[in-house]
Amino acid sequence: MTDTVTAIPTRGADVPAKLARLHELLDARGVESLALTGRESLAWLLDGARVTVPLGGDPVLSAIVRRDGVELHILRNENDRLLAEELPDLASLGIRARTVAWFDTLPGTRADDGAADLREAQVAAELRALRARLLPGELARYRALGSDLATALTDVLAGAGAATRERDLTADLARALIALGAEPVVLLVAGEGRLDLRHPLPTDAPIGRRAMTVVGARRNGLIVNLTRWLGDEPGSAAVARRLLEVEADAFAATRPGRRLADVLADIAASYERHGFDRDEWLRHHQGGPTGYAGRDPKAGPATGDLVVDGQAYAWNPTTARQKIEDTVVVAGGRVEVLTVDERWPTVDVRGLARPDALPLA
Template identity: 30%
Template sequence: MQKNDFNEKLTMLRQIIKNHHTEGLLLTKQCNINWLTHARSFVGLATEGACFQILITLEKVILISNTIESERLATEELFQIADDIHWETYVWYGETKKVNSRYIIDTQCETDLYQCRTRLSDTDIRLLRELSIKTARIVEQKCHEMKKGMTEFAIAGEVSKTLWEQGIEPVTLLIACDERIAKYRHPLPTSHVLNNYAMIAVNARKHGLFASVTRFVSIGEPSIDLKKKFHALAAVEFSFIKETKAGNSLGNIIKKAIQTYQDIGFSEQWNFHHQGGITGFMARECKPWITSDELVQNNQAFSWNPSIVGAKIEDTILVNNNKTEILTYTGEFKYVEYNDSGNVIKIPDILIIPH
C-alpha cells in the first residue's frame, strides 16, 4: 500500500460524504475496503462483507474490528497506515459499532463507489499488471505440465498451490476435461480424468484486485470441430478487444460481439453465458447488456469471456492512454493473430502438447 494512493482515495470518499450531506461513510464490503487499502479484508474467500469496517469522516479514519482481527490487521495488513487511523476494537462476543444516523453505509452510495473503484489509480494499475502476468504464466505453465490421467481435482490442486505460493488467491477456479467442457459453462472440478483436452479458468485476486484468465490445452491434435469453434470464438474476442476503447458504450461493444457471433455461424451461443465486463476490485463490476449506455473510460480494466459450447476465451485487458493493453498476454502460449489498424492483437488458441 502506498500512503499517497490511500490519501487520494480518502479525498474521493470525503467528497462523497459532502455530496450526500452526511458526516461520515462506513465501508463494510470487501470490494470497497480493498480499493481503499489493498489489504486482505477477508477470512473466508467467498464472503462479500469484510472482516472489519472502516468509518470515514471529514476529520478521521476509524477502523472497527473485533479482537480476533485487530492485531493481524495492524501488523500484517495495514501497518503502513496504522499510525494514520484510529482503532476501535470490540470483543468477539460483543456488538459491532452501531451506525450513527448521521453516517451512510457503502451500500447506500454504491453508484458513487462504483465510479471510484472502476477508475484505477496508478498504484492499482501497477498491481493489476503484476497480478495479471503472474496469473497467466501460472495457468499456462500448468497447461504445459498437463498429463493424461490427471483428475480435475489434481489439476485444480496444482493451479491453486502455485497461485498461493505467489500470494495469489484463487477465488474462482473452474476445471473441466473433455466432454464436461461442453456440458457445463461453470464446471467445478471433479474426479473426472483427463483424456484429450482440458480447460483452466481462474479469477485470481491479490491486493484486492482481480485478474481473469482461461486457457485450453489438448494432448495431441484437437478435433476439427474444436479447432473450428476456437478460431470462430477468437473473432468474437477480437471484436471485444477492438471495440473496448475510451468513449465507446458497453452496449455497443456487446452489440458488435453479438453480430460477430452471428457472422461466424454461432448466432445463439451468446445467450448461454454472460460475456464479461468491467473488472478491478470485483471479478465483474458489471455484466453489460445491449442497453447499457455506460462509456468506456481510460484506466478501466475489462475481462471479456465469450464462449461457444465446448470453448471459451478470457483475458484481462486495460484501457489506458486511449490504448488497449492485454494484461494477461505472456507471449509464451499459442495464439491466433488479428490486425487492428496495424496493431497486432494475439488471441490465445488451444495449446497442443505431445501424448
C-alpha cells in the same frame, strides 16, 4: 513450478487519491460521512489489505469515512494481525483504528446504527465508479499478478497429459496460486467429455485430448481472470478464431463514456456477424469490468455503468466447447493484456497477440 512472488509497491501510496474521490462523493451527496462495509470497497481503500476471514466470509472491519479522516473498526481477534501485516501506515494517512468486541456488530453494517449518514448499499454504483480508474500502485500490482498467474498456469498445464484427472489438475493450479501469495477465487476444469458445460466444476474424469481451465485469483485485493486451453479436437481451431473476432469486437466497443449495456449490445450482435447463433450471447454471461470484484459489475442489458479510461476488463465470449478470457486494461484507446506468458502459443488478431491452445504433453 514457479514459487517466486513478484515484488509489489508499498501499500498506502494511492490512499490519498482514493480519499479525495470519496470526499467528492460526500460533496455530491451533501453528507458528512459514509460507512464502507463491503470487501471490495475496504480492500480498495486500504490498498489491497486482506479484509476477510475466511476468504469468502464477511469483512472483519468496517470504515467510517469523514471529511477529517477515516475511522476503522476492527474485530478484536483480528486487530493485531491487520495492523501488523495488512494495513499501511495509518496515522500518516489520517486513518484511526478502534477495536470492536468479536461478538459485536461492526458499525455501519446495520441501517439503524447511526454510524454514518450513508451506507455502502446506498451508493454502490458510485463506489464502483470510484474504483474503476486504476491508480499507479494498483496498475503495478495488477501487472505483476497478471504476469505471475499466466506464468504459473503455463508451468502447471505444460505438465498435464490425457490421463490427468480434472481434480488433480485443479489441485496443482490451487497450489501454484497460493505459492504466489494469491487466493483462488475461481477454479474450473473440464476435460473433453464435459466441454459443453460453461461453468465446469472439476470431477474425477481424465481430461482426455482437450481441456479447458478457468482461473480467477486475488492478490492485494485485485482479481485476475483468465481461461486457457489444452489440446485440440476437430474444428476447434476454426471456432476459436471466430470467437476471437467476437472478443476483438468487444475490445473495440469498450470506449470511455459508453454504457456497459451498449457495449454488451455490440458484443451480442457480433456473434451472428462471425457465424454463431444470434442468441449465443444469452447462453452465458459475457464478462465486464474487473478489479476488486471478479466482475465489477457483470455487464447486463440494463447496466448503466460507464466505461472509464484506465479500467480493467475481463470479457469472456463463449460458445459450445469454446471460451476466451483474459484480464486487460483499456486506456488511451489501447488494450494492454495483463495475463501474458511469452511461452504460451498465440495467434494474431487485429494486431493483438491472443492465446492459442497448448499442445498436450
